[in-house]
Amino acid sequence: MDDSDFKLKVAIVGMGLIGGSYAMALRPLNTEQVIGIDNDKNTLESALNMGIIDRGYERGGSFLKEIDLIIIALYPKDTVKFVKDNFKYLKSGAIITDTSGIKQCVVSEINSFLPERLEFVPGHPMAGNEFKGIAGASKDIFKDANYIITPTAKNTSRGINLIGKMARKIGCSNVTCISPERHDRVITFTSQLPHVIAVSLMNSQDQNEENIKSFTGGSFRDATRVAQINTSLWTELFTMNSDILVEEIEKFEESINLLKKAIISKDVDSIKNIFEKASSSRKELVKR
Amino acid sequence: MDDSDFKLKVAIVGMGLIGGSYAMALRPLNTEQVIGIDNDKNTLESALNMGIIDRGYERGGSFLKEIDLIIIALYPKDTVKFVKDNFKYLKSGAIITDTSGIKQCVVSEINSFLPERLEFVPGHPMAGNEFKGIAGASKDIFKDANYIITPTAKNTSRGINLIGKMARKIGCSNVTCISPERHDRVITFTSQLPHVIAVSLMNSQDQNEENIKSFTGGSFRDATRVAQINTSLWTELFTMNSDILVEEIEKFEESINLLKKAIISKDVDSIKNIFEKASSSRKELVKR
Numbered sequence: 001m002d003d004s005d006f007k008l009k010v011a012i013v014g015m016g017l018i019g020g021s022y023a024m025a026l027r028p029l030n031t032e033q034v035i036g037i038d039n040d041k042n043t044l045e046s047a048l049n050m051g052i053i054d055r056g057y058e059r060g061g062s063f064l065k066e067i068d069l070i071i072i073a074l075y076p077k078d079t080v081k082f083v084k085d086n087f088k089y090l091k092s093g094a095i096i097t098d099t100s101g102i103k104q105c106v107v108s109e110i111n112s113f114l115p116e117r118l119e120f121v122p123g124h125p126m127a128g129n130e131f132k133g134i135a136g137a138s139k140d141i142f143k144d145a146n147y148i149i150t151p152t153a154k155n156t157s158r159g160i161n162l163i164g165k166m167a168r169k170i171g172c173s174n175v176t177c178i179s180p181e182r183h184d185r186v187i188t189f190t191s192q193l194p195h196v197i198a199v200s201l202m203n204s205q206d207q208n209e210e211n212i213k214s215f216t217g218g219s220f221r222d223a224t225r226v227a228q229i230n231t232s233l234w235t236e237l238f239t240m241n242s243d244i245l246v247e248e249i250e251k252f253e254e255s256i257n258l259l260k261k262a263i264i265s266k267d268v269d270s271i272k273n274i275f276e277k278a279s280s281s282r283k284e285l286v287k288r
Numbered sequence: 289m290d291d292s293d294f295k296l297k298v299a300i301v302g303m304g305l306i307g308g309s310y311a312m313a314l315r316p317l318n319t320e321q322v323i324g325i326d327n328d329k330n331t332l333e334s335a336l337n338m339g340i341i342d343r344g345y346e347r348g349g350s351f352l353k354e355i356d357l358i359i360i361a362l363y364p365k366d367t368v369k370f371v372k373d374n375f376k377y378l379k380s381g382a383i384i385t386d387t388s389g390i391k392q393c394v395v396s397e398i399n400s401f402l403p404e405r406l407e408f409v410p411g412h413p414m415a416g417n418e419f420k421g422i423a424g425a426s427k428d429i430f431k432d433a434n435y436i437i438t439p440t441a442k443n444t445s446r447g448i449n450l451i452g453k454m455a456r457k458i459g460c461s462n463v464t465c466i467s468p469e470r471h472d473r474v475i476t477f478t479s480q481l482p483h484v485i486a487v488s489l490m491n492s493q494d495q496n497e498e499n500i501k502s503f504t505g506g507s508f509r510d511a512t513r514v515a516q517i518n519t520s521l522w523t524e525l526f527t528m529n530s531d532i533l534v535e536e537i538e539k540f541e542e543s544i545n546l547l548k549k550a551i552i553s554k555d556v557d558s559i560k561n562i563f564e565k566a567s568s569s570r571k572e573l574v575k576r
Contacts, residue, residue, distance in 0.1 A: 049530040126505035130570075146502050155535065194511040196547055197485055202566040204536075204543035206477065212433050213573055214464040215412035215474045221573070222510040224483040228570040233562040239554045248492075249548050253541070255492035260483055260537050266527045275488045275519040278487040282418075282516040285501055285509070 006169055008068040013060070013082055015043045015053070017128065018099050019117030020137025023052040025170035028139075035067065043134050050134075059084035069162065069232065072098045075236050080109045083120070092117040095159050099125055100239050101191060103150045103180035111154055113281040119159040122180065124148040124187070130228040142171035147286075148187075150180040188244045194233060195226050196249055202227035294457055296356040297321040299368055301348075301486050303331050303341070305416065306387050307361030308425030311340040313458035316427075323355065348374035355379075357450065360386040363524050368397045371408070380405040383447050386414055389479060390529050391438045391468035399442055407447040410468065412436040412475070413460065418516040430459035436475075438468040476532045483522060484513050484537060490515035 006029040012019045015038040023034055023209060036053035037060060038044050044056030057063065064070070064086060072079045078096045089094070100106045114120055126146040129136055147167035151160050164175045178186075188280045202224045205212060212220075238245055262270035296316040303326040309321055324341035325348060326332050345351065352358070352374060361368045367386045372412030378384070384406060388394045397411045402408055414434040417424060435455035439448050452463045466474075467495045490512045493500060500508075526533055550558035 029420075035429055108374050126503065128505065130321060131503070146489055146504065148503065163359075178503075182447050184504075185494075186500060190504045190508040193489065193492075194507040196544065196551075197511060199563060199566040200544035200547055201481065201485060201540060202569050203478075203546075203562060204481075204540040205569060206473075206539070212474060212478055213434065214462055215414065215415065215466075215471075216478045216573065218436065219482040219486070219514045220478040221512050223485060224566075224570055224573070225510050226507045229563050229565040229567055231560050231567065235556055235559045238559060239556060242554055246548060246552055247355060249544065249551075251494070252489060252492040253544070256484065256488035256537065256541070259442070259488055260534060262440050263484075263526050263530050263537075264534055266530055268523055268527060271523045271526060272519050274491060275487060275517050275522060278490040278512075278515040279517055279519065282512055283492060285504065 006031045009035070009066050011035040011037060011064060011067045011070045013037045013070065014073040014074065014078075015040075015047050015056075016133050016207060017131055017136045017141075018125070019071070020047065020052070021127070022073060022099075022140050022170065023047060024050075024070055024137060025139035025142055026166075029051050029169055033066070035063070040255065053082055054103070062089055064065060064089035065091050067094060068164070070094065071098065071121060075099075075233050076102055076106050076240060079106055079234060083110050084113060087118055090118055092162045095162055096120045097123045097163050099123060101187065101237050103183045105205045105240060107150065107152060111152060114205060119154070119156060121155055121159045121163045122135035122150045122152075123163050123167070124150070124183065125167070126191070126208045127162065127172075130225055132230050137169065138245065142167075144173040145171070147172040147177065148183055149177045151177055163213055184241060184244060188241060188248045192241065192245050193248045193252060196227045196238075196245070197252070198224050198227040198231060205237045247278050294454065297323070297354050299323040299325060299352060299355045299358045300341070300361060301325045301358065302361040303328075303335050303344075304361060304421050305361075305424045305429075306413070307359070308335065308340065309415070309427055309429050310359055310361060310424035310458065311335060312338075312425060313427035313430055314454075315340050317457055321354070323351070332421050338422075343529045347382045348377060350377055352377035353379050355382060357454070358382065358384045360384065363499075363521050364388045364390055364394050364528060365524060367394055371398050372401060374485070375402060378406055382406055383450055384408045385411045385451050387411060389475065389525050391471045393528060395438060395440060397522055399440060407442070407444060408440045409443055409447045409451045410440075411451050411455070412438070412471065413455070414463055415460075416477070418514055422520050429457065430455075432461040435460040435463045436471055437463065437465045437473045439465055440468065472529060472532060476529060476536045480525065480529065480533050481536045481540060483517060484526075484533070485540070486512050486515040487517060519542075 009032050012022050015036045034053050036047045036056045047053045103122050127141040176275045198248045259274050298318050300310050322341050324335045325402045327346050335341045366568045391410050398408045415429040455463045547562050
């Protein structure tokens, strides 16, 4: 077996942007079988035409008994529901993973009903783009991305290693294991807060200024890229995580208020200190 | 004369990121002469070694009498000072342009002392990156960028057309003329505010969370790219434009507060409305 191969039978649930990208990334690895599950017939047909799945199903069922690894790329609530409705079909030792952007509630719910013979390895690929659906999918979203695994005491090293191996094989350069609690705190800052900000910046545009297109540079385009947001997904993420998110928004509000005060008083030294702190943190972030 | 040529004697004042990029972009156009002026000897030496200027000077002087077009790529206050100290050397009909990110004060100061025989065409290339100095310069920063000209009653169509032509020749895809007042208002929103936000987001990082590098995706990296900021330049831009900037910060604070309230009350409909408004504005922005 070539080391680049991934000789498993895999099912991907939800063939949208993320699920479609998994299929695209797993296909060139000679994965033994890639099954796509999606309740939208047209999506399955696209995936079959693109040659990224071997077979498509509109829902789970007894065919799942063949599957070694099931990757769920649905919204958090649907992820829990799919596992609840379908674990009965899975063979002993099958590994289930997910791609949810929040982990505590998903992990605790699934572990509350999953039998010992199955293992759920919670995963979060820090990958995506501003598009939606299989049309926006690309295996390149995983290139050099971070992949977070949030194990609990129920996980085995076999399960964790399998997901880590898959993450690296699809292109992620950095796989990290942290607790679901720490994940939700840090991801609220690194992912949910930037989405709150992008949306709020886009919406603070002066309604009298009809066309700002001719007056933007890279800073505005980068700052608002994710303002083109998947409404249903992020509404679910924000409401399921509202307490932590509000805390992070308020820390950000304090931070912007500090700079605003320095600008109001034209306090050059304070402005420079604020800039230097930000610059040095940002440099750290991109250092290899 | 080949249409791609730019048969003028040009002086660029300030061979940093922006000035260096102008020299790189003008050189392949067979510009008759490109003179670099910079008070740093090493910078001039780099520019000469890179072959992007023909001669270098540490300050202005009588050699300027040959020059047809002088491009000032200094900070706003230094831009005014350079013109004040050096206009006496310039021949009648020479065109002066600048690259300042704020326009009202620069334009009114320069026009208050510039004699009729010279013309100042205020310009703002919406181009740059998070680096500083000639080492970060690249002609690619102008590729498909916006270029804003902010003429006053003192300008001639000859002067405005020359700068517009140059902007297109160095790669900018869109040249727009607006008043200095409207420029400062809209650019505060599209450029200064994104810098305020990037810096504030970077600084709102929890000091207990030592290393967020493994937990970032594209949204955080894009949102904080310009937090690696040129401290001196942006301190000057922010303090010279503090009134308008504070107004724009406060509009943004209202916008984020609206979303925060919807998240606190888990008001799904309001969150979705906010998202849809932002998404549709963002889509407009990138539409060709």
